[in-house]
Each structure stands twice: as C-alpha cells, then as structure tokens.
Amino acid sequence: MKGRGEGLAGPPPPGQALEHAAALLLAVLWVLPLVYAVWAAFHPPEYATRFDPLAPLTLANFRRAWEVAPFARYLVNTVFLVSLILAAQLVLCTLAAYAFARFEFPGRDAAFGLVLLQILIVPEVLLVENYVTLSRLDLVDTLLGVGLPYMASAFGIFLLRQTFKQVPRDLDDAAQIEGAGPLRALLAVYVPLARPTYLAYGLVSVSYHWNNFLWPLVVTNSVETRPITVGLGVFAAPETGVNWSVVSAGTLLSVAPLVLAFLLFQRQFVQSFMRAGIK
Amino acid sequence: MASIQVSRASKHFGSVRAVDDVSFTVPAGSFVVLLGPSGCGKSTTLRLIAGLETVTSGRIWIGDIDVTDLPPSRRRIAMVFQSYALFPHLNVRENIVFGLKVRRVPAPDRAARLARVAELLGLAGLLHRKPGQLSGGQQQRVALGRAIIAETPVCLMDEPLSNLDAQLRQTMRRELRALQRHLGITTVYVTHDQVEALSMADRVVVLRDGRVEQDAPPAELYARPASVFVARFIGTPPMNVLRLADVPGGAAVRGTAVPVLGRPAGEGFLLGLRPEDVRLTSAGLPARVLDSEYLGADTVVNCAVGEETLKLRLPGRAPVTAGAEVRLGWTPDALHLFDATSGRRRDDVLQEPGVRQAKGEIT
Amino acid sequence: MASIQVSRASKHFGSVRAVDDVSFTVPAGSFVVLLGPSGCGKSTTLRLIAGLETVTSGRIWIGDIDVTDLPPSRRRIAMVFQSYALFPHLNVRENIVFGLKVRRVPAPDRAARLARVAELLGLAGLLHRKPGQLSGGQQQRVALGRAIIAETPVCLMDEPLSNLDAQLRQTMRRELRALQRHLGITTVYVTHDQVEALSMADRVVVLRDGRVEQDAPPAELYARPASVFVARFIGTPPMNVLRLADVPGGAAVRGTAVPVLGRPAGEGFLLGLRPEDVRLTSAGLPARVLDSEYLGADTVVNCAVGEETLKLRLPGRAPVTAGAEVRLGWTPDALHLFDATSGRRRDDVLQEPGVRQAKGEIT
Amino acid sequence: MSSGGSRLRSALYGWLLLLPAAAILITFTHYPIVATLRDSLYSTARAGRPAAFVGLANYRFMVEDPVFAQVMWNNALFALGTIPASIALALVMALWVNRRLPARAFVRLAYFTPTVLPMIAVANIWLFFYTPQFGLLDQVRSLFGLGHHNWLGDARTVMGALIVMTIWKEAGFFMIFYLAALQHLPPDLAEAAAIEGTGRWTYFRRVTFPLLMPTTLFVLINATINSFKLVDQLFVLTKGGPDNASNLLLYYIYEVAFGFNDWSYAATLTVVLLAILAGLAFGQFFLIERRVHYR
Amino acid sequence: ATVELNMYYPVAVGGPITKIIDGMIADFEKEHPGIKVTAVYAGNYDDTRVKALTALRAGQPVQLSVLFSIDLFELIDQDAIVPFDDLIGAADRPWLDAFYPALMENSRTQGKVWGIPFQRSTIVMYWNKEAFREAGLDPNRLPATWAEMVEMGKRLVKRDAAGNVTRYGVMVPSTGYPYWMFQALALQNGEVLMNQDGNRTFFDKPAVVEALEFWRDLGAKHGIMPRGTVEWGTLRAAFLEGKTAIMWHTTGNLTPVRKEAKFDFGVAMLPANKRRGSPTGGGNFYVFKKASPAERKAALTFIQWMTSPERAAQWSIDTGYVAVTRAAYETPALKRYIAEFPAAAVARDQLQHATAEFSVHENARVKKLLDDAIQAVLTGAKEPRAALAEAQAAAERVLARYRR
C-alpha cells in the first residue's frame, strides 16, 4: 500500500527522524509488560523485582505453576470452548446474514435493528438474568453454558451481511440462471467469496472469547469447565501472596498459544482485524 | 432454436417505469440487439426475459411456452453479463461446468462438452487459471463458454463487450457473431453502442424511456430513422438535425435565406442530414467553419449555418481552417424530414412533388 | 507559459523499467499527448514530470529551471487525475480553492478567481454540491477548475476523459482543447485512445515499453507511422500490415503470385495499407471476402489475400457477401513499407525507382 | 431482492434462515432486558422472606446508596480518561504505522500485542508495575531520586492507574480500525494535495481527519461501550478499592449480585447500565447515518 | 456403592495449599474406599462463597465446603447449611468439644454448631531480625505495646540519601481483609465490633474510633507505615524484600515466609494496648442442606478425619495454620516441629486472647461497609469518627431487619 509522500521528489519533511524515534519508543513501552513477564518467568523469584542481566535462568517457575494449577486442563477447556463458539457463530451468523442481505421479508429492518442491539448490550452486561436463565436450562458449570449466549453474534451477522451485500448481484443472478437454489448459491458463491471476512471474524471472535473473563467466571464452578482466564484469575488471586515469578509463568502459559498464533499469522491477523474494521 | 416473444411487457419499480408496454419478437436463430441510452430499460427488459425480474404486466414466450411465471432456472436460457459474472474463486473449468454440476449432468458427459467448448473458444490452455489471472478478452470467452455449454436454445447478453478496449471489442464482435451463426442460438443482445448494434444485429430494437422507439434491420435504421431520437442516436457523428423556417421559395435552415426545400414546409419541421452526405461545393449553402477534428482517415468539420450548427465528415485531412467561409451541398435523397413536435419521420411530406427541388443541391 | 523538457529520463521499479531513457520537449503553450497501450509508462512519465515519482536517472526542466530535485509543490504545475481525485468531504467551491487556501492566497483574490473559473467551466450553479452529487462530466469540470485556478503555466492530465461515456467524451474533448488554447497552458496529456490523441494533440509522443516509439504531429503520425507498432496502433480499423514474398517480377503478398512491388524487395519486408486506401476494382489483387461489418456511414470488409488477411473500408453499405471473389487496388502513394525484423519504416526502399511500379494499382 | 422467486417464498426463506440466531438473541439479550426491568421492581428473596413486589423501593435505595453515586462518578471519570486518550493515541499510531518507518512490522506488532493478551493475565503484571517501593514504576522513580508512591492504595491515583492500563490495552485495537480506513484513502488525494503544496499537518487537518470521521465515530462508540464493559482488571488490581475509589458499575453489579446475593438491587443497577447503553445505541445509529455524510 | 462428595475450598495464603489438600484427600480415600471426594479450589474466601452458593442455587451437587467462618449467618439466611448437632450422635460429642473454644465462637449461634474449624488462623507479627540489628535494637525483644511499636518503628524506618523511605517500621495490610486487622486493633483497645447474634455492630464506640485513629496515625502521623492502603497480596513480598521491618499477617503465611525468607525473622503475638488480642480467622467446614443423609454421613466422616489430631498437626506444620485441637499439639510430630521452630506455637498461645472474627447477617455487605470506612480513613478521605459513624448507620439499616 502506497503511503502518502512516498516516492515524492525532494527532501524528506522535517522532524521525521524525531517522529520515528517517538514511534519506536512507544512500541518498546507497549511490549514492556510482556517483556517483564518473560523476565520474571525465566528467572528465580528473588530476581522477579531485581533486574540483573547476570541473573540465572530457570524453568522452575513454570514447573511450579504447572503443579499448582491444572493449566493443561484449562487450556483444553478454552480451546474447546472457543472452537465450539466459533463453529456455532459461523453457521448461525452466515444464515442470518444471508437472510438480511438477500431476502425481502416483512419486519426485516426492524429485526436487523433488534439484532444490532446486541453489539452494545453484550451478554455479560446482563449476567444476572442470563445466569438465572442458564440455571433454568441446567447449563451452569458447562462449557456449552459459557458459550451459548455468544453463539449468535450481532457483530458477526453485521459483518457478514455487509460482505454478502458486496457480492456482485450478477454472480447471484448467474448462479440462478445456472439453476442453483438459494442455499446452493449461498454455499457455492457467497461463502467462498466471504472467506476473508470469515477469517477476520474468526480471529476477532477467538481472541475475544479466549480473553473473556467475567461471564465464564460466573458460570463455571469447577476445574472441568474453567477456561484459562478464570483458571488464571483463581490461580493468581493476590490473596495468596503474589509471587510474580510463578504468576508470570502461569500468565505466559495461558497466553502462549494465542501469542504464538499471533506471531505466526500476524500479517493475516492484523489484515483481518482491519477487514473486520471496515464496516 | 426457439423464438422469443415479448408482448406488452411492463416493469415498474415504484414510480419508475423501467419497461413500459414493450413488445417485440426474436425469430428463432436470429440475433436481435436492444439499443438505447443508459437508463432506457435495456437491462430490465433482458432480465424480464431471463426471469431475474418479474413482469408487472404482460407476458413472455420462449418457443411456444409461456415462461412468464417460471423461475430463471426453468426457462432453458443462458446469459452473459456485462461483468461476465465469473465466480472468482473457481477456475475456468469449474466456472464453465458450474451449471452442469448444479444440474447433475454426469461427469463423462460434462468432460466431453467441456472439451468441445474449450476447443471452440480456444480456452484449452487456460482451464486451470482463476478469472483474476485472465485478460478481459479471455474472461469474456469463459463467460461465453459457460453460456453455450448449457446448450440452451436461447442466449441473453447484457453489454458483454463494453469492458473491453476498442481493439479487442472489434475482434470479439466478429468472433461472437460468427459463433452465434455457427451454433444458431437465438440471441438477445443489449448495448448502448450504436456501432455494435449496426455491425452485429439482424434486427435492432431501439428503446427510449422504457418504450420501443424503432424496431428494424440496421440498414433501415440508418437509412430511414423513424424519429429524431433515433436519427440523433445513430451514426458517428450522428445525423445533423436542423430547424427550418419558411422563406420565399421554400423552407430554409433557420437564420439563412437559401431555401433547402422547394415548397414551404419549413415551420414545424426538422431537416436531417448525415455528416457524410454533406460536401464542400463551389455553389451551395453558405456556412462558416467553427472547428475541425482530425481523425486520421477523415476529418469532422463543425460549421455554423444560420442559427444552426452542422457537422460534415470529409475524407483525409480536410483543408479547412476555423473561421473560413464555405458552401455546402448534398444530393436530394440525402434529405430526412421530421415533425418538430412529435419527432416522427415525415417521408410523406418529402414525397410530395417539388419538395426536394431546391437550390442547395449538387449534381 | 513555460516549456517542458524531459531528457533521458528513466524510472525503474525494481526490475521493471517503467520509463526507460525517455526524452521529449513540450513547447510552451502547446498540447502534447503521451500515447501508448496500457503499461507502456505513460502515467509514470507524467508522474516524473509532476515530481510524484523521483527519476532513477535523467533530468527534467520546466521553463528554464531544472526541477528534477524539487518537490511537486515547488514545480508550479497543476494536475488532473483519471480519478479526478476530488476531496469527497469538500464541496465544489472548497475543492477548487483548496490549493489557494493552502498557499494563503488572500480571500478576495480567491473569490475573484473562483468566480472566473466557475464562469468559464459553467460550474456556477454547483458550487455547494459535494462531488458525490455530481455527474462524471461535472466532476471532470471541477477537477479542471482546481487545475486551472492555480494559474500555473503547466498542466498535466492522466486520462482525464476515460471515465466518461462516448458522447460526453467527445464534447469534453472539444471543450478541453478550446480551454487549453484559450488559456495557453502548456499541457501534457496521457491517453491510450488514439482517436483522442489524433484529434487533440499538437504533437503525439507514442510510448512503447517505456521508450519513445515516435514523436510527431498527428497528421504525420497517421500518414507516415515510424514503425509497424505505430501503424498497427493508429486508425480505425488500423493499418493492414502484410507479409511479402519475392515472386517473378517483384514482391507479392504471401501466398499470392501478383507482384505488388515492382522490384524484388519482398523477403524481410512488410507492406502497410490503410483500409480506406484500398478500393474494389475490376482488375487488381484477387481476394476473397471473409465477412463485412456495417457501420452505417461505411462498411469494413474483411478479405483473405493469400496467406494474409486485409481490411478495407468502403463508404455506405458495401454490396459484398461473405465468400465473394473480389479484386483490390490502391494508389501507389498509399503504400507503406516496413522492415520485417526491426519493424522500422523503410521509405528509402520505397523511394528507389521502380519499386512502386506494380500491377495492382489503379489510375 | 427476491430475485425471480415470489414474495412469499422469499419471506419464508428469510425467516427460516433467521430463526436459529433469533432464538438465541431473544433468550440472552432481549428477554433478559425485560426480566431485568421486572426484577428491579421486586425484593430479593431471603430465608423466610420470599420476593415481593416493592415498586420503586430498589430505585429509592439506589438513589440513597452513596456507593452507587461513587461508582457512577468513577465510571464517568473512567470514560473521560480512557476514551479520548485511547482514540487519539490510536490515531497517531495508525498514522505512524501507515507510513514508511524503520522496523515498521515490529512497531505495528508491538502496538497491537495488548489486544491479544487477556486483561486478567496482564493485570497481574501491571500489579507489579504499580506496587509501591519495589514495583517497576517506583524503581524507575527512585532512579530519579523520587520517593515511592502507593499507586493503587491512594484514592487520588488509583483511577489514573487503571485508566493508563486500559488505554494501553485498547489503543492498539482501535489503531487497527484507523489503519484500515487510512489504507482505503485513495493515494491520489494525497498526491493532489502534494501538488498544491499542502503541509503534512494541513493535509491531516483538512483531508485525512475529516475523511476518517466515520471510523472515529465507530471507534468512539466501541470505546464508550468498553468503558462500561471492561472490569476484569478490577478483580486483580483493586477489587474496586480503596473505599470504592476504583469501583465501576458493572463490577459493583457483580459484587451486589454474587457477593451480597441481592439480586433485585443488582437488577436495578443493571437497568441503569442498560439505560446508558441504550442511549448509546440510539447515538450510534444516529451517528452511523451521518457516517455517509460525504458519499 | 461409593458416595461422591464435592467440596469447594479457598486459599488465602501462599504455598502449594492445593497440593496438600489433594494429598490429604488421597490418603482419606485410601482409608475410606466407600467415599470419593472431589475438592475444587475456588479462589479467595469471597469467590468460594459465591461459587458455593451459585452452585447450590443452580442445583449443582455440592455436599460440603470450606467457607469463611464469618459467612455463618449469610449461609443460614440463604438456608444453605445444616447444624452439626443434627448430624452427630452422642459418640461424637467429645470430638466436637475438643476444638479450641475461641475457634468455635464463629460456629455457634441459635444454640447450635454450624461449622467445624479447619484452616484457622490468627494475626501475628512477623519481624525482620536483621533490620532490628541494623537499627541497633535487640533482635529478640519485641514491641509489646502500641507505644513501643511506634517508638521502635520510628527507629526501624530507613531512608535513602534523597530522604525517601526505603524501609518502613511496620505494615498492617488494609486491602483484602481490612476489617480483620481492625478487629485486632479494636480488641486490643478493649472493644468487639459485633454481638454474638450477628445483628448488631459497634463501629461508632469511642474505643473503636480510637483504634482506627491509631492505625491511621501509624502512617499519617508517625510515618512508620506507608500512607494509603497496604496491599494484602503484596505485603509478604514486601516483607521478604526488606521493605518493612515488621508486618502483621495471618499465621497462615508462616510456612511460606519461612521457606522464602533470606534473612533471620521472628514471629510474635500482636502488641497490646488495653489488652492483647486478635480475632481468629479462616475457614470452617460446612455441610449443605442439599446433601442426602448418606452424603451427610460421609461428609461427617470426612470432616472428622480431616480434623483428627494427626491431620490437624500435619496441616499446621505444612501451612502454618493453627492446629484446631489441643490433642493436635500433643502429637509427637507437632511437638518436634515446635521444638525446632518455636514460632509455630505463637498462634496457639495467642488463642487465649482471641475472639470471634467479624460475622453478622448479610456479612459481605456489612463487612464491606467497614472495609470502605477503614480504607477511606487510611487514604485520608474521611475522619475516623465520621467514617465509622456512617458505616454504623448503614449497617443499622441492613441489620435492623434481623432483630425481632
């Protein structure tokens, strides 16, 4: 992407070097917490608050964290939860978005307005009532229960609707002429064309639910259902007398998968988030 | 092979009368062009035939079946879109056989047909490319391929060439026409480019504001435009249409005294002259050169005649300079006459004895 | 009023030589067109002059200042973009005076100039509209307005008309040219449409793969194309270029025995003939009609001549049918000769006595 | 857009496709809103005393509840502290990252990283930054001979501390939206301006910023919602203390509902939150209309 | 048929508590093949109560839990628990009477026993002997009174060149469980904060106000403690970092401090003003009403096993919590341990001065009122008298309903 001013003839604008410095400095500040977590996690506790370049490295903290809390189990829960939610969201949002984008039915616009409401009033805002509902459905302390309220995502519906609307009308017409019905058209034309949006939405959704805390905290009661964030929250409850080395180790353990994925796919990640941003 | 008959079809979008009581027939195997300026209802008419829009009123026959209430998939038609509407995520092969797959045509049959079509359109080498990797012309061919592989008796095309550059458009025009003749597919072709219409059509249906303005073969359309609208729409540059006034001895172009018609039929009439029918003469209608446009093979000269302006087309690089005084002439049969109010052609008047006799002619 | 001089300018994007050692001069107040197929380096050349790209090598003068190292803002130029590049959030007025504001031109002066420009371009009524509310032609005018209000001596235009439909393009062509003459702005104009080039330019610079292929006035470009490339690029339809072979008594079109050139200059040469220079004759070069294209004022007939095909353009509706046997003729001075390998024009050979004497000519 | 098919068929399809999503949305968004309104009019059931209709009693209690007043005030501060700052920062970041920059990839990555980290996890690390005496912040301060400060223990600084951390968490996310918008600005606008000799600042003020307005509005809404939604950090950092100095509405709702087991009062507080968000909802739709102001 | 028991338990101190619990349960199950126990660590005391109650409300199978001793009334009001009197037979009476009376105070109301002491603690004073030496104080002589503490504290404060404090004299945590620390101060000043029925509070008694003034002055006036609140969670780290010479903290932290301290430290009873004193604290076993008779019986078996002298002793050694019965202190294991680490006995010795931890109806809410008042004062937002008066008034509004 050609940024402004590139390729222009003539000398560079003044103060540019200064700006670049500022940008870099900010970047460094921004990664500091992560850097510290790494430092604390890989050094013995007595160095957690003392920054001695010669400090010995160790994995003991990870071992302890791993012993103290069932991170493995937590991670499994989270992965399962996130995939469950995503899968459901993709299906439900696709169908709903398709309805909004390509069909005319009475009350469509009203319905769409009601859907959009959920972009603002997210389930955790209603955690009291939703908790009651869940207990009625006997879904408290189940991963399904944690996921259910999020499975129809207004954001996803909105995003996909936009994308579907951008699919050239001609393609839909062509598919019809060739004898494809609505569902066939959806699967053969719309879904493939919306792939970037799906990726974008997928990433947003995964990182949202990987990091979600309050609602799972309320709904889950046991190790078998706790996602990593709740596990971490319980594990790192300051009451126990904070030991940053172990906490950092635990923190790294819990964010490692996401951060690794992020580092690997950062380009797509950022691009996709940007696509998600285009509304 | 099947004829198409559109009878009294109308399509209203709210208050917009996109198509308004349109009727015409497309003989089996013939190539009919829907011509008209942007927004005149060409695409809508085509989409009505395709069934992509439902008629507000009127009926549509394909062959001897009334298809008015059938969905597109049941009308046994193929369609080519201005945008080609190729599926960007499918390669050429998949695009072409898409319809066959949907219609569950057995694989071997598919393969056979594909081979034939690819051969016919010279796509054999491109089967595994995605549309994005094809030039405009190639995409065009793929769209055609998808249309003809269905082997439907009818094919509808909406400005299929308008996204190609001048050169390519010309070659594709010829290819397309040849193909249509070869397969004998009944074709309805939408364009707003009169050159395309003249050069390709068996018949041209000129639309204006959703109504049929003229329905005739190209030569007639050019030689005897039914209205000022058609006259002004066809030809490069299009026909000159001059307002007349009565003068002693006949009718003259507004602001001149030299009669161009032998009998006073001036007021209320418009005179039509094709630029290529007008010549520079020693004696004749006096005019002043405004400017001239050199086009290589010929030059278009823009003249002021009385209150009117008139274009003439001269071969090669014309020896005229802006401001020069010239005299213009033409042969009697170059004259066209239109009713100023209705805009309709008035050959009846022209036929009257003595009308054509006038000064400004050359022999 | 300032001349532009591009001398030995090159621009490389990595391995791509977008512009490769290009030199040409634009006399003060003249209108020069950069013409060439897509990707030949037109835009890049223009952007080098504007300073939107920095040259890889070579220098650029505007007036008698070397602007090679000046930023765009210091080159005293105006530019019109293909996309118009209007600021969508500003209304017409604000768009036009944007530059003046930036340059701190006092308000009253601004108002005065705005009034003049709006008057000149007939934008007076639209000053408070946003670009989104304007038609293509109107947006076009606004872009022009922004360019000319700066009253810079130089204006650069990159395909300013290519987004307009045929009709509008024709009128804008004339307007634009008139405006340029009126203000006497030195103009460099980029297009890939040869008709536009021929009809507007004082001089045409034909680019090919980033190099200058020919630099001449329109008439010469058409009459004496410097290479096969130019010959094939210009004219509607463009020049026929036929491969020759030596035969007893001279050189003949491949696959025929009838010499078209009086002396054996066949092998290694290509014969050029403009479609409008070829006529149907009683005696002459035998050919078979492949098909014909009716264009109203004239008809383009496609013939097979030996191994070659040849187009000729006949006035009106030509009385030929596909498959008919015809004979073709032309005047000696209609002949163009090119070197088969280099593709360059070879008048020298054509001048040699006796070369032009051949059978297939008419008198 | 019922291409070809009859109105009825299209309507049927529409609703069928919508059904599953609608079911869930109604159960977990629309029904609860109604239920919350209802419950706010009843008293909480306790041993012996079942829930009873009490009219506006809960609301009266709320009005008198000093903690509620405090919490609303805090939330206002929190919003005012986080929203403008994070948006401005996001914009600056986007402008930087959108230009050619040494180590651009790293910088963009760095800005964006906080977005992918769970608040609950990073909170513990920030706890270390803020810890008095040997916390990172105080270690740095002591380098400059400054005394230590009890960042989270001091009612005057605790909010600031939370705000800073929240900005850190959010700015990168908003940056992405700006970046997207920036990259969709046609480059020839910049070139046209460059030819006119527009300075960088002028160009930003007169062109970039106005054109980014839609994005700004979108981000603004998001930031505002988050300022009412983001309370995870409280669980680790302050528990809303000291003396509610950092308590936020949603956290207070959690406390009342699950800590005090006072479900009616929690519902009452939720109604307030809903009212605010609903207000935003209308704001958003209104603004979104205006988004297309120049198209 | 094996009986399955699910229980939640909190952790409010350092160390691998979860592992220890799991270990004990493993042993228990070996000895009682008929009973299977699943223990879930649910965070701090409040989290655990929330979890247990929400789980019950949602009909999750939970039969017993270790919950805050002070949640007694809340649990009764929620109608969640059963009194042990209904569970035990005459044979079990001795077991019930064996517990230290001070620890039982939080278990008795309406003439019944509702909770069995398990992970119980008192507040003790940890001191850094090296800091004492450095300040020229006898590392083995401890402040016995408030006055002494202030006076010694002043000498223990250390400043750097710039005059910034690098070590404080004493730190009393004021987040997490401020009311608990405050109880100690109030008690030492001769006052308790609530009545036995848990429906009356005495926040505005002059002696109570005095206690709070003293606490505030430690920082505000004498400058031997940081101003503002002191973080419960990071206090241990601060002590281990040598950022304070003395800290008040739960005995539950004894073992981790012992493990992590890089310096010689001591543990002692809290100083006295009018008297010595500390509230007991920590978690009791509760059995839920929802449990079936069989489950209740199994639960009782489990609780009795967990509180038997050997376990109690081992538990005390592993964690530093008080061993809940005299018998436990008679076990060889604990005897030996105390011999080599006398500090371990301090908590027990302090029990004679101890009283019930703050516990009333709607405890969470009322407790928060007190906590807020304390923090308001420590952060200088309010004056002790006003703050406590407000808290008292608010508490009255809540508790009035529970008197009849």
Ligand SMILES: Nc1ncnc2c1ncn2[C@@H]1O[C@H](COP(=O)(O)OP(=O)(O)OP(=O)(O)O)[C@@H](O)[C@H]1O
């Ligand atoms: N879906 C629609 N809703 C409302 N009006 C429509 C719709 N489709 C077409 N129209 C209107 O109907 C008229 C005819 O449209 P149509 O597309 O048929 O014109 P056209 O001849 O194809 O023009 P073009 O050459 O630009 O394609 C236009 O005025 C158009 O605005």
Ligand SMILES: Nc1ncnc2c1ncn2[C@@H]1O[C@H](COP(=O)(O)OP(=O)(O)OP(=O)(O)O)[C@@H](O)[C@H]1O
């Ligand atoms: N920024 C760039 N980076 C790399 N290659 C470029 C860049 N800009 C142009 N090119 C290449 O330089 C060549 C000339 O490009 P240019 O845009 O000048 O062609 P053009 O004549 O303007 O074509 P068109 O008529 O399509 O505008 C092309 O091959 C193009 O791919």
Ligand SMILES: [Mg+2]
């Ligand atoms: Mg159309």
Ligand SMILES: [Mg+2]
């Ligand atoms: Mg270009």
